Amino acid sequence: xxxxxxxxxxxxxxxxxxxxxxxxxxxxxxxxxxxxxxxxxxxxxxxxxxxxxxxxxxxxxxxxxxxxxxxxxxxxxxxxxxxxxxxxxxxxxxxxxxxxxxxxxxxxxxxxxxxxxxxxxxxxxxxxxxxxxxxxxxxxxxxxxxxxxxxxxxxxxxxxxxxxxxxxxx
Numbered sequence: 001x002x003x004x005x006x007x008x009x010x011x012x013x014x015x016x017x018x019x020x021x022x023x024x025x026x027x028x029x030x031x032x033x034x035x036x037x038x039x040x041x042x043x044x045x046x047x048x049x050x051x052x053x054x055x056x057x058x059x060x061x062x063x064x065x066x067x068x069x070x071x072x073x074x075x076x077x078x079x080x081x082x083x084x085x086x087x088x089x090x091x092x093x094x095x096x097x098x099x100x101x102x103x104x105x106x107x108x109x110x111x112x113x114x115x116x117x118x119x120x121x122x123x124x125x126x127x128x129x130x131x132x133x134x135x136x137x138x139x140x141x142x143x144x145x146x147x148x149x150x151x152x153x154x155x156x157x158x159x160x161x162x163x164x165x166x167x168x169x170x
Contacts, residue, residue: 030060051106055109
């Protein structure tokens with residue numbers, strides 16, 4: 001949700017149509033998102049928060065829509081997300097939008113774009129967080145606190161396929 005999704009859409013549209021005006025709109029929206037990060041208290045969840053915004057930035061860097069060093073760009077965001085994660089990891093649900101799968105999506109993406117760079121302290125921290133998230137999800141599966149059955153109505157947010165995709169990425 002939000003402006004980062006719009007920015008990704010306009011970057012993709014601008015590239016496919018080779019329209020510099022659309023790319024300019026995408027860059028403007030992205031800069032607006034980036035400048036907003038320090039001005040407001042934003043939740044850390046994936047749906048409307050920092051991990052979703054950070055995942056979007058990683059997506060843009062990975063797909064060469066923008067250039068940048070994620071360790072420099074996301075240092076403050078990473079600190080906020082890791083602080084929240086450490087304080088709340090035992091109470092988070094499994095789901096993508098507000099829970100563990102959203103953090104796993106971000107951190108696997110973060111590790112993916114870090115490959116090829118020198119091994120950094122940040123990469124070690126992100127690897128540790130990915131391991132902790134996977135272990136926590138495993139614990140919730142063992143305790144049968146994980147919705148693994150297919151929902152009655154179609155939804156893109158069914159936890160089991162998302163978990164399998166993210167485990168394969170990790």
